[in-house]
Amino acid sequence: MPQQIIKVTRPTKIELIRLRRRLVLATRIQKIVKDRVSILILEFLQIARQTVEAKRKLLEEFSGTYRALSITAGYHGYIALEKEMVATERDLGIAAGLRNVGGVRIPAFELKEAEREPGGYSLSDTSSWLDRATELSTECLETIVELAELQRSLELLGREINRTKRILNALEYLIIPALSTTIKYLYMKFEERDREEKSRLKRVKVLLEQK
Amino acid sequence: MVNNLPYEKLLQESLKSELRVINAHLPTKPKPLSDLLGEEYPHVVCKDGSTHLFRRKELKYLASLIDASEQKALLLPMLIEISSGQGEIAVVCTGEAEVKVIAKVLDMAVSLRQRKITIYKPQLAVIRKLLRTTTQYIFPPRP
Numbered sequence: 001m002p003q004q005i006i007k008v009t010r011p012t013k014i015e016l017i018r019l020r021r022r023l024v025l026a027t028r029i030q031k032i033v034k035d036r037v038s039i040l041i042l043e044f045l046q047i048a049r050q051t052v053e054a055k056r057k058l059l060e061e062f063s064g065t066y067r068a069l070s071i072t073a074g075y076h077g078y079i080a081l082e083k084e085m086v087a088t089e090r091d092l093g094i095a096a097g098l099r100n101v102g103g104v105r106i107p108a109f110e111l112k113e114a115e116r117e118p119g120g121y122s123l124s125d126t127s128s129w130l131d132r133a134t135e136l137s138t139e140c141l142e143t144i145v146e147l148a149e150l151q152r153s154l155e156l157l158g159r160e161i162n163r164t165k166r167i168l169n170a171l172e173y174l175i176i177p178a179l180s181t182t183i184k185y186l187y188m189k190f191e192e193r194d195r196e197e198k199s200r201l202k203r204v205k206v207l208l209e210q211k
Numbered sequence: 212m213v214n215n216l217p218y219e220k221l222l223q224e225s226l227k228s229e230l231r232v233i234n235a236h237l238p239t240k241p242k243p244l245s246d247l248l249g250e251e252y253p254h255v256v257c258k259d260g261s262t263h264l265f266r267r268k269e270l271k272y273l274a275s276l277i278d279a280s281e282q283k284a285l286l287l288p289m290l291i292e293i294s295s296g297q298g299e300i301a302v303v304c305t306g307e308a309e310v311k312v313i314a315k316v317l318d319m320a321v322s323l324r325q326r327k328i329t330i331y332k333p334q335l336a337v338i339r340k341l342l343r344t345t346t347q348y349i350f351p352p353r354p
Binding site for chain 2: 035039046095096098100101103105108
């Protein structure tokens with residue numbers, strides 16, 4: 001790809017100083033953006049690993065919960081179990097907020113403490129099988145909330161990595177090379193002007209000597 | 212040969228916003244762990260006006276690592292400074308409590324130098340895995 005030159009109004013020393021300042025600034029920004037991309041990628045990979053882990057955990061917990069629930073249903077009978085289940089129905093309370101990872105706002109969900117406590121059904125009429133099933137389903141709920149947070153974080157981080165990488169590429173392959181080439185071009189212009197000046201002076205000297 | 216790069220201005224604008232957002236999440240006033248443990252929704256307010264929510268599980272984990280007097284001294288979120296162009300990363304420490312926490316999380320002795328603990332990327336991954344909401348990145352502008 002040919003190196004591009006930024007349009008300068010007049011090839012002057014002031015313009016050169018301005019361009020050099022811009023180059024320094026662009027290089028500094030490039031370093032910061034590069035660091036940010038590496039941090040975002042690190043976070044993305046970590047969250048991806050945690051997502052896989054959470055999904056596997058959720059599947060295991062679901063199978064455990066269904067097994068426990070089937071045993072409970074077999075022990076108490078469907079009608080009795082449904083009667084107890086109706087009493088345990090309640091709204092789900094989740095504390096939602098935001099946290100920031102390298103400039104990306106990602107959601108943070110947490111199941112409220114009260115939601116973790118099982119209960120609502122009669123302890124004297126039910127067996128420990130139901131307690132176990134309830135305990136397991138609460139664990140499932142916690143993992144679902146965790147997975148929701150992780151998946152959304154993954155999506156947002158992925159989008160931000162793409163965006164930041166585009167900026168980094170623009171800096172690395174477009175802005176900084178263009179600034180460097182323009183600075184080089186200005187130096188060449190100044191040298192050329194010097195040479196012209198020198199030859200002109202020589203010519204003037206010859207003319208003066210002839211007189 | 213001369214090109215005026217029509218989208219150069221656009222890129223300049225996006226770069227400006229990039230620098231603006233990069234450190235906007237820093238807390239206006241960090242809170243001690245002991246205070247956060249007592250809050251219903253443990254959080255801090257950030258410079259951009261948003262709130263940063265802490266995970267209660269992490270706060271309890273931190274509380275289990277240090278004693279009650281250190282809990283008052285440990286200010287959260289802990290700041291992780293990313294130095295540009297180098298592989299080194301530093302955890303900013305305001306007191307001894309941070310040193311103790313980092314040493315226990317990494318399960319190794321750490322040394323404090325100029326109020327900072329120098330760590331490397333594999334160690335950063337360990338810290339971020341365990342303390343996801345109680346740590347935050349900071350990108351210092353360097354000349």
